[in-house]
Amino acid sequence: MAELLQVQHLKKYFANQKAVDDISFSVEEGSIFGLLGPNGAGKTTLIRMITGIFYPDAGQITFQGKPFDPIHDVRHIGYMPEERGLYKKMKIGEHALYLAQLKGLSRSDAMRQVKIWFERLEMESWWNKKVEDLSKGMSQKLQFVSTVLHEPRLIILDEPFSGLDPVNSNLIKDEIHRLAKNGSTIIFSTHRMEQVEEICQQIILVNRGQKILDGTVNSIKQQYKQSQYRIGIPALNEAHLAEAPFELIQSKENEQIARIADGKSSNDVLRFLIDRSIPVHSFVEILPSLNDIFIRLVEDTPVTRQFQPA
Amino acid sequence: MYKTFIIIQREYLTRVRKKTFIISTLLFPILYVGLIFGMGFLAENSKQNLNIALIDQSGYFKQVDLDRENTLDPSSKISLVTERATDVLKDPEAAGYDGFIRLPKLDWRQGSDQIFIEAKKSYGSGTTATVEAKLNRIWNRIKNDSLSIDENKQVILQASQLSIRSKNMDDASSNANIAEVIGYVAGLLIYLILLIYGSQVMMGVMEEKTNRIAEVLVSSVRPFQMMMGKIIGIGLVALTQFLLWIGFVLIVYNVSKASGESMSAATVMVGKMQQVFTGINVPLILFCFGFYFLGGFFFYSSLYAAIGSAVNEDLREAQSLSFPITMLVIISIALMSTATANPTGPIAVWASIIPFSSPIVMMARIPYGVPGTVPWWQLGLSMVMLVIGFLGTVWFAGKIYRTGILMYGKKPTWGEMLKWVFRKS
Numbered sequence: 001m002a003e004l005l006q007v008q009h010l011k012k013y014f015a016n017q018k019a020v021d022d023i024s025f026s027v028e029e030g031s032i033f034g035l036l037g038p039n040g041a042g043k044t045t046l047i048r049m050i051t052g053i054f055y056p057d058a059g060q061i062t063f064q065g066k067p068f069d070p071i072h073d074v075r076h077i078g079y080m081p082e083e084r085g086l087y088k089k090m091k092i093g094e095h096a097l098y099l100a101q102l103k104g105l106s107r108s109d110a111m112r113q114v115k116i117w118f119e120r121l122e123m124e125s126w127w128n129k130k131v132e133d134l135s136k137g138m139s140q141k142l143q144f145v146s147t148v149l150h151e152p153r154l155i156i157l158d159e160p161f162s163g164l165d166p167v168n169s170n171l172i173k174d175e176i177h178r179l180a181k182n183g184s185t186i187i188f189s190t191h192r193m194e195q196v197e198e199i200c201q202q203i204i205l206v207n208r209g210q211k212i213l214d215g216t217v218n219s220i221k222q223q224y225k226q227s228q229y230r231i232g233i234p235a236l237n238e239a240h241l242a243e244a245p246f247e248l249i250q251s252k253e254n255e256q257i258a259r260i261a262d263g264k265s266s267n268d269v270l271r272f273l274i275d276r277s278i279p280v281h282s283f284v285e286i287l288p289s290l291n292d293i294f295i296r297l298v299e300d301t302p303v304t305r306q307f308q309p310a
Numbered sequence: 311m312y313k314t315f316i317i318i319q320r321e322y323l324t325r326v327r328k329k330t331f332i333i334s335t336l337l338f339p340i341l342y343v344g345l346i347f348g349m350g351f352l353a354e355n356s357k358q359n360l361n362i363a364l365i366d367q368s369g370y371f372k373q374v375d376l377d378r379e380n381t382l383d384p385s386s387k388i389s390l391v392t393e394r395a396t397d398v399l400k401d402p403e404a405a406g407y408d409g410f411i412r413l414p415k416l417d418w419r420q421g422s423d424q425i426f427i428e429a430k431k432s433y434g435s436g437t438t439a440t441v442e443a444k445l446n447r448i449w450n451r452i453k454n455d456s457l458s459i460d461e462n463k464q465v466i467l468q469a470s471q472l473s474i475r476s477k478n479m480d481d482a483s484s485n486a487n488i489a490e491v492i493g494y495v496a497g498l499l500i501y502l503i504l505l506i507y508g509s510q511v512m513m514g515v516m517e518e519k520t521n522r523i524a525e526v527l528v529s530s531v532r533p534f535q536m537m538m539g540k541i542i543g544i545g546l547v548a549l550t551q552f553l554l555w556i557g558f559v560l561i562v563y564n565v566s567k568a569s570g571e572s573m574s575a576a577t578v579m580v581g582k583m584q585q586v587f588t589g590i591n592v593p594l595i596l597f598c599f600g601f602y603f604l605g606g607f608f609f610y611s612s613l614y615a616a617i618g619s620a621v622n623e624d625l626r627e628a629q630s631l632s633f634p635i636t637m638l639v640i641i642s643i644a645l646m647s648t649a650t651a652n653p654t655g656p657i658a659v660w661a662s663i664i665p666f667s668s669p670i671v672m673m674a675r676i677p678y679g680v681p682g683t684v685p686w687w688q689l690g691l692s693m694v695m696l697v698i699g700f701l702g703t704v705w706f707a708g709k710i711y712r713t714g715i716l717m718y719g720k721k722p723t724w725g726e727m728l729k730w731v732f733r734k735s
Contacts (some may be wrong), residue, residue: 051529053716071532079529083718086523089324101316102530146526 002065004029004154004185005050008061012045021043021209022059027154027187027202033219034181034191034200038291038298043189044082047156050187051079065152075104078152082159084143086131093118093127096146103150110289113149121145121171137168144172148179154305155179157185161195173199193290203290207298221287224296227260232281233273245272257286314535314542321514321543326550335551336722339558361384362427362441363398363410370418375448383599385440403430411441418456421449429578448583448633452500489683490650493674496599497646500669503603504639507548511611512628514540515715517620524619531666533712537619538704541611545604591680601693608700610635616707619714627721640669646674653678663692665699706731 005027012020020042023208027033048054052070061068086095093114100110118124121141133140140163148155157176161169163274176199180186188200196203197217205213213220229246232255241248245264250257260269268284273280288296290295315395325331364371373390380387391398391410398405399412416422454464475487515537518524527536536617613635621627645667649658653675662672662684672692675684713730714722722730 002719048716053528075528077529079526081522081525081529083522083525085520085524085526087324087517088521098316098320099526099530102313102527104313143526241706 002029003027003062003253004064005187006060006062007046007050008060008062010046010049010251011050011057011215012042012054012060013057018209020049020056023204023206023209023211024059025204025211025214027185029185030180030183031202032176032186032200033189034196034203035187035206036191036193036196036203036294038191041191041206043206044158046206047081047158047187051077051156055056060090075150076153078103078147078150078155079159080143080147080155081159082162086139086142088091088130088132090103090122090131091127092129092131092134092142096142096149099146100149105150107299110149113151116147117145117149121175136163140164141168141172144175152184154185154187156189158189159191159194160188161190163260193294197290205290205294205297212297217290220290220293224288224293225285226288228286229258229260229266229269230254230282230284231258231269231273232283233278236278240276240278243272245269254281278287313531314539317531317536317539318543321540322546322550324512325544331551339555359384360427360433360437360441361406361514362386362388363390363391363402363405363407364388364413364445365395365398365410366413368413370452371413371445371448375451381446383440383444385386386437386444388441388444393538395592401480402428409433411445418449418453426491429690445720477574484608489653489677489679492595492677493650493653494646496595497643497650497670497674498675500599500603500606500673501639501643501646503548504606504669505636507607508610508614508635508639509632510547510619511541511544512632515615515711516621516623516628516697518717519619519621519715520623525727528716533715534708536715537612537615537708539616541608541704542609544611545607548607549603598689599673602669602673602696605665605693605696605700609665609669609696609703610639612700612704612707616710616714616727619711620717620727622718622721624721631721633722639670642670646670649674653683659688663688663695665696668692668696668699 003026007026010020010023022149023042023046035043036045044155045054047055050068052068052074063069063073090098093196096114096118097107097110100113101107105113115124118127118245123138123141124140126134126138129137131142134142140160144157144160147157160172160176176186176188188196188297190196200217202215202216203220204211215223234254236244236248236256245268246258246260248256249260258269260266266283269285270280287288366375371390376388378391389407391407394405398407398410402408402410409427411425411427414422415427427433427441450464497549518527518536524536531539602671604700614632617628617632619636621631642661645657645661648655649661649671652658658671658675661667672684672689676689678684679691680686709731710727714727
């Protein structure tokens with residue numbers, strides 16, 4: 001698949017910090033791309049450069065194979081910022097039309113798109129309601145519709161699920177998948193690692209303005225796995241433990257979590273268990289969560305605190 | 311351009327459709343007319359019907375003369391008191407009077423400045439003036455009789471006066487009094503627009519920032535387009551309000567002209583307006599008003615927009631930061647009073663050329679006459695300077711706006727904002 005967006009050696013320095021410090025990555029067309037990092041890592045600054053709000057101090061952005069031209073290319077980008085809002089006094093239909101027209105759609109095109117999307121998300125009856133009468137979930141939906149209704153090639157969503165209940169979260173999640181299937185490319189920025197694992201194919205991890213991880217979710221997990229297995233066996237006795245090709249990390253009545261010793265494989269473990277006639281109910285490799293990986297990578301920096309399980 | 315137009319459209323329509331716009335547009339002229347008539351009405355009715363006892367030791371005044379004057383001007387009743395004078399002097403209210411005037415023995419050739427209305431309370435100069443005028447009319451007749459001046463001579467003495475006004479050699483038609491009023495009103499209107507609509511721009515920008523919609527908009531439009539859209543949209547709202555008011559005045563003018571005698575107060579007004587319009591260059595004043603209104607509006611509202619973008623939701627922050635700008639407007643109105651008093655003085659000339667004060671001060675000078683009071687070069691220089699000035703403030707404000715609109719947290723100082731202006735993008 002072709003690359004829709006390429007970012008090369010992007011830099012943006014503010015007076016007192018390097019917000020984005022030499023970041024490169026590329027996003028394939030039609031993929032769902034995760035941009036991860038703690039608050040203040042530089043995600044928003046990075047996105048603002050990709051959306052043409054900021055000019056980079058250095059580096060290059062290539063969009064659809066050409067150097068990024070903010071004035072013309074914003075038509076093909078939909079951005080839902082983390083800090084998002086609406087005009088409280090405006091009617092919902094008018095508001096959606098207004099934002100679509102600001103993207104460059106004519107009034108009639110905008111009208112058609114708004115109708116399609118309002119129908120899809122069951123919002124038609126809202127048309128004449130005022131924004132201030134909407135619940136938070138409803139206004140999030142309106143935000144989302146406003147972001148995508150000009151059929152952008154690239155959709156950038158910054159913390160799209162913050163403040164959404166599970167029902168609406170799922171609705172938006174389904175729409176994200178549907179949009180990706182129809183060829184849109186989605187950049188999904190968040191500090192909530194668990195959301196990324198279920199949605200994104202490819203991710204980068206950013207910390208303190210620098211990229212510290214890049215790859216598919218699976219390859220990253222493989223890369224950072226620690227040979228840990230969840231084994232469904234009864235607790236082992238001392239004698240067995242002494243000669244086992246693994247060490248126990250955690251022991252429950254019918255489930256042991258074990259790390260395989262260096263130089264041994266999972267088959268060695270199974271063979272060991274079978275040879276001793278220990279009944280194996282299950283045998284599953286434990287892959288680290290992105291959260292764990294991230295914490296391990298930035299362990300010594302103060303930002304890790306926000307990733308510790310609450 | 312298309313996007314700026316869409317923003318202008320929204321800014322304009324949401325404001326014009328608001329009830330507050332319709333109400334304020336209707337209410338202002340009604341209040342204004344009401345104020346004028348109401349003040350006249352109050353003035354009529356607040357004059358007290360004074361009952362004054364005149365204790366005349368000079369012996370010049372007769373009750374007949376006083377009665378005639380009392381019927382001509384019923385706002386006060388002056389009666390000669392000869393008996394019970396001591397009672398009146400002791401307590402006029404008990405004797406049925408509001409107060410008394412004690413005329414000392416005096417010579418008709420000299421008069422006196424030591425005459426008082428003595429009463430239990432004080433009276434304003436308006437009240438004493440009517441009593442004074444009444445007594446003086448009688449006093450004049452007494453003097454005339456003593457000098458053997460007959461009625462014909464009296465008329466000549468009264469009517470023949472030297473009246474002096476200022477006349478500009480280059481503007482035969484200019485009338486200083488009318489010019490002063492028009493200049494004052496025009497300057498005041500611009501002052502009001504700058505403050506009211508300038509702060510509307512500021513509030514509008516603050517709303518976008520605190521609502522966090524600015525963040526959504528900047529991904530579609532450039533901050534400069536956002537700012538200009540808002541300024542132009544709100545400027546058009548102000549212009550609309552003006553046109554409606556002018557229309558209102560024209561309707562009142564024509565209706566009252568048509569209805570003629572039936573509305574005496576209105577006909578007087580119409581007569582006055584006709585007199586005003588023949589004495590001045592109406593098209594030039596209207597053109598200049600439009601120009602200085604727009605120029606001043608762009609000049610100040612862009613600064614207000616910059617401040618709106620720099621502060622957070624706290625209105626007090628906005629007020630403290632916009633204080634220097636509001637001060638400029640207020641200084642302009644102070645300079646305007648100097649300019650109307652002396653429209654060719656150096657303060658008037660320079661204040662009408664320097665952009666920050668020119669919209670108000672120049673508008674106060676123009677009715678005195680172009681090119682008489684305001685030479686063409688001054689008008690031209692002032693206009694060019696204003697255009698340069700507002701291009702400058704728009705550029706300056708655009709730089710602050712671009713940074714400020716996405717900046718949250720601590721309120722920036724003017725120093726920090728200047729840094730935003732002069733650093734590279």
